[in-house]
Amino acid sequence: xxxxxxxxxxxxxxxxxxxLFLVVGLILAGVSVSFLADAERARGTVVSLEWRNDHNGxxxxxxxxxxxxxxxxxxxxxADGTSRxxxxxxxxxxxxxEEGERVEVLYRADSPDDARINGFASLWLLxxxxxxxxxxxxxxGTAVAVVGRR
Numbered sequence: 001x002x003x004x005x006x007x008x009x010x011x012x013x014x015x016x017x018x019x020l021f022l023v024v025g026l027i028l029a030g031v032s033v034s035f036l037a038d039a040e041r042a043r044g045t046v047v048s049l050e051w052r053n054d055h056n057g058x059x060x061x062x063x064x065x066x067x068x069x070x071x072x073x074x075x076x077x078x079a080d081g082t083s084r085x086x087x088x089x090x091x092x093x094x095x096x097x098e099e100g101e102r103v104e105v106l107y108r109a110d111s112p113d114d115a116r117i118n119g120f121a122s123l124w125l126l127x128x129x130x131x132x133x134x135x136x137x138x139x140x141g142t143a144v145a146v147v148g149r150r
Contacts, residue, residue: 011145018138025131032123035106041118044076044105046097050087070095076105078112086113090121 049070069091077083084107090096096119097103107115116122 007144007148011141011148014137014141014144016141018134018136018141021130021134022138023134025127025129025134028130029124029127032127035108035116036123038108039106040079040109040112042076042078042105042107044074044103044117046072046099046101046103047075047085048073048099049095049097050091052091067093069093072097072103072117074103074105074115074117076107076115078107079109080112082112084112084115086115088117088122090117090119090125092121096121 050073051068051070053066053068070093071091072088072095073085074088075083075085097117104118105115106118107113
């Protein structure tokens with residue numbers, strides 16, 4: 001039984017951390033489901049790619065090795081006939097979309113500036129990442145707890 005106290009705290013910490021990430025993942029999934037339920041659909045066109053370096057405080061060495069990320073800028077016409085343009089919140093390198101590519105746009109009728117490309121990354125990537133990390137940590141914590149009880 002020696003060392004079980006430390007294992008217990010590790011198990012509890014991992015389960016708590018995993019549960020927190022699972023809850024965040026479920027909330028983000030709920031936001032996506034809510035968005036989809038209320039969303040209007042329109043045809044849009046990728047008019048340009050906005051290349052950005054998102055460093056967020058990275059070290060100088062890391063920044064030199066970073067490659068820029070391409071965010072698609074999409075133009076579409078909302079149901080009221082107004083031409084609109086937005087930059088998608090999900091970027092990638094290599095780019096997921098090409099200039100001139102036709103895409104389906106989802107937007108809220110009461111807030112047409114809140115628009116997204118109807119694609120997996122735009123709608124489900126963050127909930128999947130947070131939920132996956134949560135499952136891994138909660139699973140590790142549960143395994144440590146079960147093994148420690150034996």
